[in-house]
Amino acid sequence: MKVDSVLLLGMYESMLRIRQFENKAIELFAAQKVPGFVHLYIGEEAIAVGVCACLGDRDYITSTHRGHGHLIAKGGRLDLMMAELYGRASGYCHGKGGSMHIADANLGILGANGIVGAGMPIAGGAAFACRYRDTDAVAVAFFGDGASNRGTFHESLNLASTFKLPAVFVCENNLYGISNRQSHHMNVTDVSDRAGAYGIPGVTVDGNDVVAVYEAASEAVARARRGDGPTLLEYKTWRQRGHFEGDPGTYKDPAEQKAWIARDPLPRLEKQLQDFGFADAAAIRALHDKVDAEIAAAVRFAEESRLPGAGDLLSDVYAA
């Protein structure tokens, strides 16, 4: 499998966009400009980017409460996302959903989701629709290690495997469900072991290496497009921030945190780009400047947008 410089630089830029978007979210949250909760994806960017690099607009994803990375990697607009974080009427959900409900059906983003494990059955339904409509599109469900204990995980894998649906189940195993260490809530250490129960392939891959993520996802997506059925991909990774912004994360071992930060996927890829002559320091700097400008424009857009008015209260809601 050939990973060329164009692909790699594109993945680096996308990872950087996620990182800088969230660094800005930290700053804005601290300044109390962003209401509600934000759950940050910092340290896990390689997974969203490596997986979404295998997808097109016609393919679907379902995301999680920690969804900024998935949305940006799938092509979500920074200005509409930032406006949603600000709760402005110009945001993706017109300011009513916040960080955990962003969706963009035109891009195949079937939504972030505040309910743990709720994206998997939605992705299963989308995969069924792809098959029913006889397209070669696929549906990818992102979820965490904690969500793999939920009934939705088992039901979704069971039906997807039984119907050989074009689905890919992507477990981002960051070793914690909120503050609960994985070993405290399940008796297996590799979530991929659970694939065997449904007769589908399950593999475990380094989630902090974007090339490794991409290679595994490419094969799983190709398998789904061929009509050979779903795959369970488990990417081992680490959430560098707390469960939500403001959570000090005191339940984590500082030495383990330090070791994982040393494996941060972004500097790791940057070093590879430079070592192999794909980009020099000036090119990397230029990408940083470009992304920083995009983030600044997104913030400006959000801050210049109006808040929803009283007249918007009953629109875009299911019950009134």
Place this chain on the structure above:
Amino acid sequence: MNEVAVGIIANPASGRDIRRLVAHGTVFDNQEKVSIVRRILLACEAAGVARIVYMPDYYRIVEMAREGMRSDVAFGVRLEPVPQVLTGLPQDTETAARWMADKGLGCIVTLGGDGTNRLIAKVCGDTPILPVSTGTNNVFPEMVEGTIAGLAAGVVARGETLDDALYRSKCLTIVKNGRTVDQALVDAVVLDCHFIGAKALWETTGLRRVVVTRGEPHNIGFASIVGCLSPITPHEPRGAWIDLLPDGTNLCAPIAPGLVLPVGVSDVHSLALGEAVAIEAPPCIVALDGEREVEFARGDVGFIRLEASGPWVVDVRRALAGAVRRGFFCDPVRLRRLAAA
């Protein structure tokens, strides 16, 4: 006789890689490793092993093996974890193996694939290893039943077999910019690619050169390319190398589980012990025993050298045949002890 001790290193991460998706690799879950280890423990006890030292791991393979034994049967072997801080990384395996070698254990039983044994071989010194296959593309470790592995480890650790129970394996040393950076037990493959990525190899495109310590037609993986042309046994004092030709095919070989693929190859070149093959035209990656491991950037220079200094390996059949000749299985003391248990 000093207290007889055996080591166990069971890699909880083996059998998980991308070859389950891109090929048809064995699904080897950790519960099965627990079951194998349980049989090894019981057989070691029957062989008279007093103490077993094991690598702790996040799945608790050895502890679960012990906990799952019948509660009405006494288990008389002392179990001790290696005192190490777990990282969840391959270095856990190296740390455990180094500790076991330093403490002079009689034998180390390893559960994993070629990759696991490669890590152990780098640090185990003269301590013999008994590799039990639980990985994917396994040439170095054999499929051996846990009870038989436990008995063989026991007779080797107790010295109740003959000298031919062990053989010294060959290895390939990877030298980069004048420094030894790694080694392989079976094969080193030079690849036209930049990234280690998902590590495993399953494609024939981009292969430049295959260097082997051994290769037989019943092997799986890249050693089989040599094995299907000009076999070399583990015991011969030589290796071989072969260039892959991008155009044309003149050989098919089982390069991954379920993948018998056509490849174009040059003649097989014999490699004497101590002889080296250059790593040409970087950037490239060198895969060791089936996994992409060493990056060569533009300007790096290096070579792959065949050496006779691999680990001592237990030949299970010979070890047990030697034990038969020494009367191990008819020893009245052992028979009385087993009958009493």
